[in-house]
Amino acid sequence: MSTCETVRDAIYQATALLDDQKWNDWLSMCDESFQYSITSWSPEINYNMTYLAASKKDMHHLVDLLPKHNTDHSPLHRHTSVYSVTPSDDGKTAKAVSSVLIFQNMLDGTNSHIDAGESRLFLIGRYIDTLQVEDGKATFLSRELKLDNRRLDKGSHWPL
Amino acid sequence: MAARNHDQWMATPPLQKGEWIDSRVYTDYQIFEEENEKIFKNAWVPVCHESELSKPYDFRTTSIAREPIIVCRGPDNQVRAFLNVCPHRGMMIERRPSGSFFEGQPSGNPKRMTCMFHGWQFDMKGSCVYVSREKEGYQDRLCKDDVGLRRLRCEVKFGGFVWVNLNDKAPDLESWAGKPFECLRKSLEAEPLEVFHYHKAIVDTNYKLWHDTNCEFYHDFMHYHNRVTGFNDAYFARKNEAFDNGHIVVGTFEVNYDKYEGFESRASLSFPHLPPNQWYMIDLFPGINFNLRGSALRCDVVTPLGPNKTMIEFRGLGLKSDSKEDRMTRINHHNSIWGPFGRNLHEDLIGVQGQGNTMMPGTEPRRVLHGRQENQTIHDENGMRHYYDEWGKWLNRLPSSPDKPYAAASAVTAAE
Numbered sequence: 270m271s272t273c274e275t276v277r278d279a280i281y282q283a284t285a286l287l288d289d290q291k292w293n294d295w296l297s298m299c300d301e302s303f304q305y306s307i308t309s310w311s312p313e314i315n316y317n318m319t320y321l322a323a324s325k326k327d328m329h330h331l332v333d334l335l336p337k338h339n340t341d342h343s344p345l346h347r348h349t350s351v352y353s354v355t356p357s358d359d360g361k362t363a364k365a366v367s368s369v370l371i372f373q374n375m376l377d378g379t380n381s382h383i384d385a386g387e388s389r390l391f392l393i394g395r396y397i398d399t400l401q402v403e404d405g406k407a408t409f410l411s412r413e414l415k416l417d418n419r420r421l422d423k424g425s426h427w428p429l
Numbered sequence: 430m431a432a433r434n435h436d437q438w439m440a441t442p443p444l445q446k447g448e449w450i451d452s453r454v455y456t457d458y459q460i461f462e463e464e465n466e467k468i469f470k471n472a473w474v475p476v477c478h479e480s481e482l483s484k485p486y487d488f489r490t491t492s493i494a495r496e497p498i499i500v501c502r503g504p505d506n507q508v509r510a511f512l513n514v515c516p517h518r519g520m521m522i523e524r525r526p527s528g529s530f531f532e533g534q535p536s537g538n539p540k541r542m543t544c545m546f547h548g549w550q551f552d553m554k555g556s557c558v559y560v561s562r563e564k565e566g567y568q569d570r571l572c573k574d575d576v577g578l579r580r581l582r583c584e585v586k587f588g589g590f591v592w593v594n595l596n597d598k599a600p601d602l603e604s605w606a607g608k609p610f611e612c613l614r615k616s617l618e619a620e621p622l623e624v625f626h627y628h629k630a631i632v633d634t635n636y637k638l639w640h641d642t643n644c645e646f647y648h649d650f651m652h653y654h655n656r657v658t659g660f661n662d663a664y665f666a667r668k669n670e671a672f673d674n675g676h677i678v679v680g681t682f683e684v685n686y687d688k689y690e691g692f693e694s695r696a697s698l699s700f701p702h703l704p705p706n707q708w709y710m711i712d713l714f715p716g717i718n719f720n721l722r723g724s725a726l727r728c729d730v731v732t733p734l735g736p737n738k739t740m741i742e743f744r745g746l747g748l749k750s751d752s753k754e755d756r757m758t759r760i761n762h763h764n765s766i767w768g769p770f771g772r773n774l775h776e777d778l779i780g781v782q783g784q785g786n787t788m789m790p791g792t793e794p795r796r797v798l799h800g801r802q803e804n805q806t807i808h809d810e811n812g813m814r815h816y817y818d819e820w821g822k823w824l825n826r827l828p829s830s831p832d833k834p835y836a837a838a839s840a841v842t843a844a845e
């Protein structure tokens with residue numbers, strides 16, 4: 270399998286694990302040096318914002334403490350399309366850019382009696398990933414989710 | 430008592446006057462319209478921060494009570510506000526949320542606000558400087574001096590926020606909100622601030638329910654973070670102090686941020702003049718919140734969109750002089766609980782959304798209790814009581830029975 274195919278597979282596998290809320294399985298695909306961030310450009314304040322920045326250890330804390338927090342129970346479903354994979358000259362790492370649309374399948378909704386079962390577009394953006402490729406296996410070194418949204422309603426306690 | 434029947438459910442609670450309100454204050458369309466007219470068109474609102482328009486000719490657009498507003502910085506560095514409405518045929522002059530007039534636009538020249546519809550142009554003081562084919566169409570009957578923009582009261586104050594009031598005759602901003610800001614004035618005005626965070630949420634709930642949540646801390650029980658970092662004797666001794674005009678200030682104490690796994694002390698990056706890890710909150714009538722947790726300042730501004738729909742804009746601020754590393758630390762501190770993916774904000778939004786579900790137009794009027802009395806400390810509900818007393822005066826409606834006038838009830842109370 271080529272580097273590009275290995276990277277693509279890893280991104281799609283990560284998408285499936287996140288959709289299934291298998292947070293620790295997803296984190297096991299990440300190197301110990303993994304850095305995760307959610308960012309967005311705001312024309313309102315003319316600033317490249319960081320909405321979340323976390324190391325692998327931070328992400329473990331975050332997911333471990335999720336059960337202690339109240340959250341919206343509506344599952345998220347990511348549709349990822351890998352646009353480009355660019356291997357480094359030495360072939361050991363690769364950068365990938367993917368489009369991602371995240372849908373919220375309402376469980377709580379605004380009023381679950383009315384909304385449950387409906388799916389709504391929740392967020393749009395791009396994954397900008399750096400992966401290490403070794404022995405045919407890709408490991409995430411970093412992931413930036415660059416959102417287009419600056420309107421962010423309830424329903425966003427979970428890793429995206 | 431077991432679960433109650435309808436009469437019991439609707440009975441007056443065994444509390445004092447002012448310790449409950451009628452849910453119609455959150456659900457009634459006429460009340461919502463009156464709030465826009467009587468409150469929001471007369472109150473000072475921080476529509477943006479000066480750092481959002483840092484250079485001459487920069488602008489921001491916004492709205493208060495459905496009135497579109499443009500704020501711009503002139504070549505004299507003054508920040509001014511105008512109705513974002515062309516005096517010709519009512520077109521919105523600028524449609525983008527922000528930008529610069531330094532460059533020309535398809536319909537107009539550089540350094541001008543231009544209405545794209547017919548090319549009328551205005552300078553940064555709101556004066557009309559160009560009317561297309563003026564003489565041919567208006568001869569000597571109307572000239573540029575007759576068609577300047579509508580200027581609005583505008584002050585840059587309390588940490589560089591840009592405040593606008595639609596009422597030309599409103600009291601000045603210092604008299605409106607100066608006293609509650611005393612607790613943070615030195616910290617906010619020691620050096621220029623800069624906005625590093627903006628997002629908005631639109632929630633199906635009444636704007637006052639969001640402000641109520643910012644005014645009461647009894648909902649700590651919803652936030653695991655607050656319980657582990659806050660609950661101690663000093664926390665429960667924090668005071669809710671009432672100020673004129675419906676404002677309140679929640680006093681400070683030292684937060685133990687490192688009690689939450691993975692979080693850290695904020696002591697090394699406290700705002701100027703602020704002791705380590707302190708936490709002050711200022712709630713201004715009718716729906717503005719300033720929240721300083723040691724290293725990061727948050728500001729919420731509500732825009733009511735309907736009796737059951739509210740936009741909340743969230744800003745996070747640090748010091749303009751921050752190094753890159755310090756700024757990132759402040760951002761992380763801000764985001765940890767207040768960011769859209771943080772621990773607390775999301776829970777607050779779920780809370781008020783749940784209230785919005787049970788109190789929407791057409792739902793049965795019911796009592797909402799504001800009756801906790803704990804010597805005006807953190808879990809006392811005096812902040813909400815103080816707010817609704819002010820609200821009653823502005824609308825001349827009794828919060829516990831909004832179809833009755835506030836003035837009449839006050840007269841009865843005085844006679845008693």
